Amino acid sequence: MGCSPGKLDEPATKAALGAITKEYPVRMPCLPGDVLVSGNLPEHVVGQLADHCKGWIYVNPDSDPHFMPQAIKSKGSKLEVVPFKPAKDLSSGVVDQLVKAIADMPRPLMIQCTSANRAAIALLLWLARERGYTRGSAELLISDLSLDTVRPDAAQWLSSRLPDLETPENPRVLVPRSPEVQQLFDVETSTFSYLLSCPETSEAVLIDPVLEQKERDLKVIKNLGLTLKYVINTHCHADHITSGGKIREDMPSVKTIISEASGAKADLHIRHGDKISFGNLCLEVRATPGHTDGCVTFLLQTKSASFAFTGDTLLIRGCGRTDFQQGDARLLYKNVHEQIFTLPGETFICPGHDYKGRSISTVEEERRFNPRLTKSVEEFVQMMENLGLPYPKQIDVAEETAPKEAPSLSEASTRIDEQVSNLEAKIQKTDEEIKSLVAKGSSNPTAKAKALQAMKKKKMYEQQRDQLLATQFNVENLAFQQEQAEITAMAVNAMAAGHKTLKDQTEQVDIGAVDKLMDDMADLQDEMKAMNEALAQGTMVDGAADDELAAEFAKLEEEAAAMTLAGAMGSTEKPAAEPAGGYAAPSAAAAPVGEALPSAPP
Numbered sequence: 345m346g347c348s349p350g351k352l353d354e355p356a357t358k359a360a361l362g363a364i365t366k367e368y369p370v371r372m373p374c375l376p377g378d379v380l381v382s383g384n385l386p387e388h389v390v391g392q393l394a395d396h397c398k399g400w401i402y403v404n405p406d407s408d409p410h411f412m413p414q415a416i417k418s419k420g421s422k423l424e425v426v427p428f429k430p431a432k433d434l435s436s437g438v439v440d441q442l443v444k445a446i447a448d449m450p451r452p453l454m455i456q457c458t459s460a461n462r463a464a465i466a467l468l469l470w471l472a473r474e475r476g477y478t479r480g481s482a483e484l485l486i487s488d489l490s491l492d493t494v495r496p497d498a499a500q501w502l503s504s505r506l507p508d509l510e511t512p513e514n515p516r517v518l519v520p521r522s523p524e525v526q527q528l529f530d531v532e533t534s535t536f537s538y539l540l541s542c543p544e545t546s547e548a549v550l551i552d553p554v555l556e557q558k559e560r561d562l563k564v565i566k567n568l569g570l571t572l573k574y575v576i577n578t579h580c581h582a583d584h585i586t587s588g589g590k591i592r593e594d595m596p597s598v599k600t601i602i603s604e605a606s607g608a609k610a611d612l613h614i615r616h617g618d619k620i621s622f623g624n625l626c627l628e629v630r631a632t633p634g635h636t637d638g639c640v641t642f643l644l645q646t647k648s649a650s651f652a653f654t655g656d657t658l659l660i661r662g663c664g665r666t667d668f669q670q671g672d673a674r675l676l677y678k679n680v681h682e683q684i685f686t687l688p689g690e691t692f693i694c695p696g697h698d699y700k701g702r703s704i705s706t707v708e709e710e711r712r713f714n715p716r717l718t719k720s721v722e723e724f725v726q727m728m729e730n731l732g733l734p735y736p737k738q739i740d741v742a743e744e745t746a747p748k749e750a751p752s753l754s755e756a757s758t759r760i761d762e763q764v765s766n767l768e769a770k771i772q773k774t775d776e777e778i779k780s781l782v783a784k785g786s787s788n789p790t791a792k793a794k795a796l797q798a799m800k801k802k803k804m805y806e807q808q809r810d811q812l813l814a815t816q817f818n819v820e821n822l823a824f825q826q827e828q829a830e831i832t833a834m835a836v837n838a839m840a841a842g843h844k845t846l847k848d849q850t851e852q853v854d855i856g857a858v859d860k861l862m863d864d865m866a867d868l869q870d871e872m873k874a875m876n877e878a879l880a881q882g883t884m885v886d887g888a889a890d891d892e893l894a895a896e897f898a899k900l901e902e903e904a905a906a907m908t909l910a911g912a913m914g915s916t917e918k919p920a921a922e923p924a925g926g927y928a929a930p931s932a933a934a935a936p937v938g939e940a941l942p943s944a945p946p
Contacts, residue, residue, distance in 0.1 A: 352378055352452050357396055364389060369460045373489040374712060376471070378451040381463035381493070384410040385456075394419035399449035403428040403442070403457045403466055410458070422450055428462055430501040439469060439505070446470040460493035465502050468494075472506050475692070476518045476527075479503040480701025484661065488713045509701050515539055515564050518704060519692060522649040524625065527694070527703065528561065530554040534699045537561065538653055540644060541570050542623020549574040549622050550591075551642065551653055552696055558587040562594070573622045576601045578655025578696060579639040580608045603631070606638025614640065630683045632657040634676020635664030641684060643691075650688060652707070655696040658684055660705045661714050664696075666728050670759075673728035677721050685711050730801075753823045760816045767809040774802040 352361065352372060361380070364370050369383035370393070380397065390412045394400065400421045402411055416423050426442045446453070447470065455463040468482050468491075477485070482502055486494050507516065515526040518538075528537040533554060539561070541548040548570040553561055565572050575588040575598055588600040588610075601620065604613035614620070616631035620642070628643040635656045642653040656664030658680050666673040684693075689708030710717065716724060781795035 352380070352396070360392070361396065364392065369493060371460055371464070371491060371493060373464075373467070373491060375485070375489060375709065379446075379453045379455065379467055381460045381467055381491075382454060382456045383459040383461075383463070383493070387412050387415050390415040391419060393454060394421045397421050397452045397454040399451065399453040400424070401426055401442075401445055401449060401453065401455045401466070403455065403462050408458075421454075424449065428457075428466055430462065430465060430498055432501075432504075442466055443470050443473050447474070461495050461498050464491045464494045465498050468502055469505070472502075473520065475706065476516075476520065476704050477506060478701055478703040479506045479508050480698070481660075481703055481705075482506055484700075484702055488709070507703075509698070509703065516703075518651075518694065519649050522646045522651075524646045525644070525649075525651055525694070526564075528557065528564070530557050532556065534697050536694065536696055536698065536703075538694060539564065539570075540622070540625065540627075541568070542625045545623035546570050547573050547623035549576055549620070549627070551576050552578055552655065553587040553591070555585040555587040555590060558590055561587070562591065572598050574599050574601050574612075574620065576620065576627075576642070577606075577608075577610075578642065578653060578657075579603070579636045580606045603629075603638045603640045605631070605633065606636070608638070616640075627653075632676075632679040632683050633670075634666060634672050634674075634679050637670040637672075639664075643687070650691040651694055652684060652687060652691050653694045654684065658693060658710060658714075658717075659695045660693070660698050660700075660702045661710070661716075663714075663716055665731065667731070673725045674721060676728075677717065677724050680717055685717075753819055753826065757816065757819050757823070760812050760819065764809055764812050764816070767805050767812070771802055771805045771809065774798050774805065778802065 352358065361370070361372055365372060368385055368389055370385070370389075371381050373379070373381070380393070382393070385393070394416045398421055400416045400423045402408075402413075402423065402425045404411060405427050406413070406425045411425075413423055424445050426438075426445050428438060428442050446455070446466065455466050457463040457466075464486075468477075468485060471477060471485065472482055475481075483499065485491075486499060509529045509531075515528050517523050518525045518527045524541055524543065526539045526541075528539065529535070530537070535552065535554050537553045537557065538551040539548060540551065546569060548565060548568075550561060550565075550572060553575060562572075572591070572595060575586075575591055577586055577588065577600075580602070592598050592600055592611075599611040601612045601614060602608050602610040604615055614629050616629060618629040620627040620629065625644065625646070630641045630643060631639075632641045632654070633639050639655055639657050641655065641657060644651040644653070652658075657676065663676060663680065665671065666676055685707060687707045689706060689711070691707045693705040693707060693710060695705070712718070716727065719727065778795050778798045781791045781798065784791040
């Protein structure tokens with residue numbers, strides 16, 4: 345940067361410069377925020393601008409009639425002339441001189457040419473050198489910064505001077521002033537990997553490596569004389585397979601790292617706020633879930649620059665999708681704004697992918713120009729729900745290959761319940777949207793089209809819900825089978841233990857002692873039998889003779905006959921006279937014991 349910071353954003357300055365830009369070819373790009381570009385200007389306008397600019401670079405020859413050095417110097421501005429005209433044969437020495445002048449000049453800085461075309465190209469050249477831009481990055485900035493003075497031929501010349509991403513075999517120092525960070529690219533999956541190394545100790549870490557590039561990466565590490573300490577993943581990838589496990593097989597001293605929330609296996613698991621040290625450098629971990637539930641961003645501070653390795657959470661003018669792997673658009677938006685956009689604006693954004701030839705961005709660029717994350721949270725959520733992106737090409741392979749710990753059936757059931765509830769809410773919301781659109785009438789073509797689209801969306805949500813419910817049934821059935829299997833296993837284990845105990849006890853028994861015991865028991869049984877017989881003999885009573893019993897029976901018969909005769913004689917005596925009234929009161933002695941005597945009739 346320049347030797348002093350500029351302040352073009354002060355209200356008075358912005359108002360004065362704003363009036364000039366409306367009438368003359370002067371542009372104030374918001375990035376870097378302290379450099380202006382202009383074409384030919386009247387002398388009084390040059391003087392007005394010189395009041396605000398401490399530095400001035402003129403890229404036309406000093407013999408140009410529109411060059412007004414006195415108007416510039418009279419205001420105290422430092423002036424340097426660096427003739428610059430883009431051409432195929434332009435020497436690199438001229439480019440280097442121009443870039444150095446822009447870097448060294450005080451701020452605010454003016455770069456002036458004839459039409460503000462070459463001045464803007466000069467600014468972009470410096471930014472590309474300062475920030476490690478590729479061709480795609482520079483083309484994007486021309487649009488984002490509204491540099492409408494840049495001509496197509498000049499933009500094409502600029503692109504020819506910048507690197508592209510189609511050279512995956514060699515690493516690229518991302519930011520020239522910070523050689524600790526090198527970027528590698530996989531063309532097939534458009535994936536960025538990052539090799540970070542400590543200059544003092546040569547210890548290194550590799551972020552988000554791709555399986556197909558394992559040999560390339562290890563060759564680079566060897567050629568640079570580095571010692572790889574960790575292989576780190578920002579999340580569990582769906583579009584490519586990490587090489588971490590294979591690298592560890594070849595190099596057992598290397599440890600793999602991923603977030604605990606990802607559920608994937610690794611040697612070390614990290615959480616928000618953890619530190620990963622290698623040599624004299626350190627990565628700070630920030631949890632940024634939303635693309636997946638295990639996404640993290642790594643922050644690195646070198647002696648000359650700050651970096652944020654954002655994986656798929658934040659991309660260049662975009663972000664990771666949120667329609668699979670526990671994605672959550674609202675959560676992603678929150679974490680980007682709270683964990684990344686709060687970093688200093690000059691922090692470099694190092695994404696996990698780019699599909700348009702761009703290599704790097706900054707926090708300030710994404711805060712200003714990211715078309716998704718500059719929306720409100722509600723607009724962002726709605727947009728993410730309707731992206732209609734294709735299924736990731738390698739998600740099935742990646743998920744099969746990634747060494748993930750499978751969730752329990754209980755956890756799976758809980759997650760399915762959450763997803764079903766989420767879909768039910770979406771179905772209800774979409775249904776209300778459909779009713780609202782239908783109420784506007786079929787005569788409204790826009791409302792009708794939106795209603796049909798909403799109906800398709802509702803149908804999709806219903807199908808997804810029904811599929812989840814079917815899966816839930818299978819999960820519950822499997823859980824029941826698992827429980828039965830556990831009971832069966834427990835019973836088998838108990839039986840095996842019982843059999844072992846019986847076997848152990850049998851082995852401890854003395855066979856000779858058993859035989860003696862059996863003989864003793866037989867003797868005892870004989871003795872008990874003899875005792876029982878003796879007892880039976882001692883308790884028997886001799887029976888009477890038959891003739892004695894017959895005489896006793898005859899005697900009893902005679903007594904019974906005598907009693908019968910006596911009764912018959914008593915019944916022939918005359919009965920006593922009845923009292924008057926015909927009622928004879930019974931004798932008190934004749935009343936049964938315990939019964940009351942009846943009272944006389946009235």
